[in-house]
Amino acid sequence: MHHRQNLVLMGNEAIAYGALTAGLAVASGYPGTPSSEVIDTLLELTASGKINRPYIEWAVNERVAFEICLGASLSGVRSLVTMKGPGLNVASDPLLSSAYSGVEAGMLILVADDPGPYTTQTEQDSRWYGEFAKLPIIEPSDPKEAYEYTILGYELSEKIKLPVIMRTTTRVNHTVSDVKVKEFVEPSYTPSFSKNPKRYLRAVMTWNRERHGEVLEALDKVESLAEEFRLNRVEGLGKLGVVCSGAAYTYVLEVLEKNKLLDKYRILKLGLIHPIPKKIITEFLKEVNSVIVVEEIDPYIEMKLKALAYDEGLQVKIMGRQELFPRVGELTPDDIESVIIGRQFKLNNVALPMRPPPLCPGCPHIGTYMGLKMGISRAGHRWGEIPIMGDIGCYALGLNPPFEAIWTEHSMGASISMAVGLKAAGYPKPVVAVIGDSTFYHSGITSLIEAIHKDVDLLVVIMDNLTVAMTGHQATPEYELSISGRRMKRLDLEKVVRGLGVERIAVVDPYNYRDVSEKVREFIHQPGVKVIISKRACAILERRAGIGQVCWIDPEKCTNCLACLKLTGCPALSPLEGRVSIIESECVGCTLCMQVCPYNAILVRKIGVAKINV
């Protein structure tokens, strides 16, 4: 009865479609590359009216998202929580207790790792969480499998009454492929919640010990269920073994096919990562003369295989990332080919200039950093003398020229708490913490409470661009309307900060960078916690909403001194043809360059009005 349709889907879209095919009722998450498009897709489908019923919203952070989904699954509806690898660290507290409570309806935890890394602070391998949290982990190898595994994940979760982790990597999340999808299923069950203290209460230790045993028993059933769901499979009859999972499986298959070596090899493709399926692996190890393990990021399967071979008394040689492949970075088909047939690939030996992403034209963070720089100088300090503790978000790009501003970027909210640490250590100079609005709500708020309570001398600049910009403009607690159409209650950042007890507080517009600088100068030597909220919507959102003016350079007055470029670093300014000019199609008319031009050579004009020198 299901109508099948062939769509071109990104892995993350395929996961969203899979969840809807499985009758998803509640989805939550916190944006993080490469995971964000799952909830984005679900929201778009809700907005377009293609689905109704499900609750789909971004949460303030991953642990809250996790607990929302856990609560939903306890009430008997299927839930999906999404995050990037470090997000699972934030959610690890509820994650580690979740096996003990278990679920009533299926709960799928999507964690997207980033081998490379391309967009993440560490090359974290989240598969270790399987053993740690005592939850099954499944790993699809491409968008088509991501779709299928999402559906199977719910079935597995419900058979053993535990949440299931689906681990992906960028090459699955961001790969676009043709995927056959079935119709969406509207969630039909009515939520119900009954008291079950032994399951849902962790305050009684004998229950906790008992639940530990029950969880282990539930996990013991996973291997045979995985066989039923065909999550693991052996391909080929050769004597040379390859064990692989995830996107790496597709590289292995491609390299063996192209080199016409399939008949010499036997591939064990694992879709179940935890608990490691012992039976199929042991049988496989007995059939082959040697084993290469191909996996992203850590030698996880490799170590499991070695332990299993030891237990079974098997002498087969097992090698993987510890012996054959690069120990860091993303695997490629070239890496596999060089191990399997010894083909060496040539890397670019030309040293090329790097192209880190700059702050966008008209980015409000440009104005904030300009103001910070000027304010620190006007307070009698050199730029580069006062530590600026950074945080996670677009403003971390302030590490690049022309600002080279931040000294640290660690984990969500750490700017403020690490600054508290510097002061606790007795660091004698003023310290500044910069943090974005969403990162502040995510984790910075607890750090700020600590700083206020301990009355630390600290200047905090909250760079409020009214969105989660870096990951594609997701909702913050300051949104009133969700893409889903849901009305939300807007939080007022200034009131929140004031309510926590901050007395010295200023709200400034970063496009008036001198206002930022004046407040920095005024606040930096004052005692206690001071907060500057530098507030202006992300320039990309402003552009979408429509801009009214652009800047232009009067060639009669411009001396090509390049002060505009050197002070703002704005990518709408182009020095390429010998003279600086403004790329009109890039300019959003923020006027920051105009404010620093020593010759008044930069002018502003309304869009649609000719350049007139006034």
Place this chain on the structure above:
Amino acid sequence: MYSEYSIVIAGVGGQGGLTLSRVIATAATLSGLSIKTGETLGMAQRGGSVQSYLKIGKIIRSPLIKKGCADALIGLEPLEAVRASSYVGPHTKIVLDPNPIPTIFNLVGKEDYPSIEELLRILKEKTNQFYIIQARREAEKLNARQSANMILLGKLISLDAFLPSEKIEEAIRIVLGEKAGKAIAAFRIGMNL
């Protein structure tokens, strides 16, 4: 017909490389072929190096392309094309817009943009099938700056008809919706360059 065709698209975030990749992917599906695309992104919305990989064929395994093995490199920017040139072999066709986009280091005067001649020389050394197309300038003539990539795609299709042009036009309509008109015009201009 080609049994498999692989393309690397190299550019700067915000240049529309991902949209171009989506158009080709959609056209492949419309032609009854399998596709896989991958991308290497920077950590921001725009302005960093971006590479996209596309493979089209009857059965496609991985989204990644082996070094020296791309059938085509679509260069939206010369420095980024050179950054992706490890995928170029003697048989690879390159279509390139040679107009540079400065890096942040260039903008603030910390570093010079490399010599364009030198960048072009590196690419020419790798393959004889190297086509320099003033795509952005041509698109500006059309008053369709956003469609420069479609000019490059048109040129590539005129060199290697790995997909039928009518399927590409249909894909442009699907992916770009109401903005498709100018993009199709640009694609046709590229076909005849």
